[in-house]
Amino acid sequence: MPHITVREQARIAGASPSATHRINKRCERYGVDHPLLEQFNDTEAKEALRIESKRIHDKREPDYNKALQELGKPRGKRKSRTILFLEYQAEDPSTALSKSQYFRKLNKVMKRLKIVMKQHHAAGETLYIDYCGTQVFYTDNGEKVWVKVFVAVLGASKKIFAFATAGEKTIHWIDGMTRAVEYYGGCPETISMDNAKALVNKAGLIANLVDNVEAWGLHYGCLMDTCRVGRPQDKSLVELGVKFVTQRILVPMLEMSFFSLHEINRHLAREVELLNNEKFQGFDISRNDLFALGEREILEQRGLPALPYAMVVERKLIRVQSNYHFKYKQHEYSVPYALAGEIVDVVITQSHLSISYQNEFVYKHVMSQEIMGAxxxxxxxxxxxxxxxxxxxxxxxxxxxxxxxxxxxxxxxxWYSETNNPKSRPIAKRCKALMDMVQKRGEHVVTKAVEYALAHKMDRPTDLNLIISAQKLEGGFDKLPAYVRKHENVRGKDYFGGDYDA
Known part of the structure; x- marks a missing residue:
């Protein structure tokens, strides 16, 4: 290796000439040459050259295990770092680190332990959902109406969707999910969510989901997955999406005026689209660009059901009445007459009643609001x-x-003009009598009888039978007495004084 000066060595190493000179002297003293030094890591090199790290002498190291155990407890049930420092200092103030040194060392240990796994997302695989903690409001008759904001984020493209709902109940989660998959143009393989009570009956590795949530997943053909309890990092993408929506959209909305939920959602749609079009920090690409590169096509291939999911409001076992109808909320619905007296399984959605018998589908009725009807x-x-x-x-x-x-x-x-009921039984009986009359007497005879009846204000079925019998006796309809309508242009015998003889 050609000889180079100390200044050239310092320039290459990015160190001062004096520091480089001291290192060269140590190498000569302890017999360490350049090839040997390259085989060592930093710690081994320091040991070979007898370079001691700066240490704080006579200071006691904190009990890191005790501190980490305390900080691992849930919020509200653990001591603060300040309390931990005061307890550490109280043991022996003379050997205790300063507060800044204690916090620096503890934070360094915490960072080494706080290791997270990099999640890889395939296009169209996962949609993460959550609700924002920050609420927004609209004004109705001078009163503030506060609403919640549902947020969804696609795993691969990070494309965001936001929608305001009246609350955070199961029906609102389902409404948000339905609108989200419609916005993306298809349903992903998995929906990842937290363990909210509106979604989960019992948390676990495989959570026991609320019936409507599980049914929604079956309807859209996707898995409904939950994150670990107390591990929001499992759905970190939507946590970050909620943060963006809150800081960039919801907080400024608190200074704005809205007068309906529709206005809020219209504003949210515009602002979220702007957010999706912004470039990622340090990259020349946006969420919408990533979505268009491949995730859109995969979601469109998976598609959506022909009809959106109708939430199950109630499920009941009901006995069918002898008139082969069952009653639900002051209205009666029919089933096949063979099921009279049997117990049927009725699943009630927001718009329909689906009837099954012995796990076999029977019929689906549209929900009726008619009280006491059938x-x-x-x-x-x-x-x-x-x-x-x-x-x-x-x-x-x-x-x-x-x-x-x-x-x-x-x-x-x-006849039907005399009633407002198109199902009138008395009028139907008249029609039935007329049908029987046609079948017995013939169309021509009944038609002539009806013409005579209408002209003489005789429209009952009994009148028609009387007319038909009379024309037989008289030898035809022409022989029956003709009704002459009186009017002001016809002068009777009173006009001529009663002596006029025609």
Whole structure:
């Protein structure tokens, strides 16, 4: 190796010439050359050159195990670092470190222990969800209405979604998740969440989820996963997303005026989109750019169900009545008549009632708000009941009448004009009598009888039978007495004094 001067050595090492000269002298004194020195690490090199680290002499080291054990307890149940220092100092003030030295050493030990694992996220794999601690409000009739903000973050692209809800109950979590997957255009493989009571019945390695949360996962074909209890770092991405949304969007919103939940969500959507378009610190790429690079395509391939999840509000076992209907909230719903007297399983969502019998699906009814009413499906009725049901159908009766003749249609329409109930049984009985009359007498005869009846204000079925019988005796409808309507242009015998003889 060519000889170089001390100044050149100092320049290469980035040290002062005097310090370099002292190191060279130590190497000569202890027989340490350059090739040997390269084999040592820093600690071994210091030992070979007899270089002692600066130490604080006569000062007692803290009991780190005791301090770490105390600081590992939950918040509110552990001593502060100041209390730990005061206890350490009280043992022997003369050998105790200063407060700044104590905190520096303790923090150094804490940092060595606080090691976190780098999480790797595949595109379309995980969506992390949480609620912000900070609330925002809108004004309704002069009163503040506070609302919660749901946040979701995709694992791979870190794309953020935020949506305000009225609360933080199960229905609000489900609403937030549904809107999030619709926003991203597809459902990921896994939803990662915390152990909130609205989501989890019992926490654990495999948590016991609330029924609606588990059903939501089945509906969208994804796993519902929970983080470890007291380990928010398992969903660190959404924790960071909540921090961004809170600091960048929610805190400024507290100085703004909103007058509805819709206004809040419209503002949130705009601001979150700006956040998703911002470049990452130190990179020339944004969340939306990462999302477009591959995660969007994977989520679109997984897709969404044809219909969004309808939350299960209630589940009941109900006995079917003898009229093959069951009652729920002052309204009755039909099931196939063969199930009369049986117990059926009814799952009630926000919009439908789904009926099963012995774990087999039977029928799904749309929820009705009609009090004391009934929803009856014709297919659920026995043959004789179905015939009676069809007899009371106004549309079917009018359709039959139009196939017969205009006069028959006119009399049926006249009958239905007398009632507001399209299912009127008395009117249906008249139509049934008219049908029987047509079948027995023939369409032509009944049509002529109806024409005569309408002209003479005789519209009851008994009147029609009387007209048909009378025309037989008289030899035809033309022989029956004709009704002449009186009006002001017709002068009777009173006009001529009673002596006019036509």
């Amino acid at each position: 929803t009856t499906i014709p297919e659920h009725m026995p043959v004789e009941h179905l015939a009676d049901h069809n007899m009371c159908d106004k549309a079917l009766n009018l359709e039959w009448a139009r196939d017969i003749s205009e006069p028959v249609t006119a009399i049926v329409e006249k």
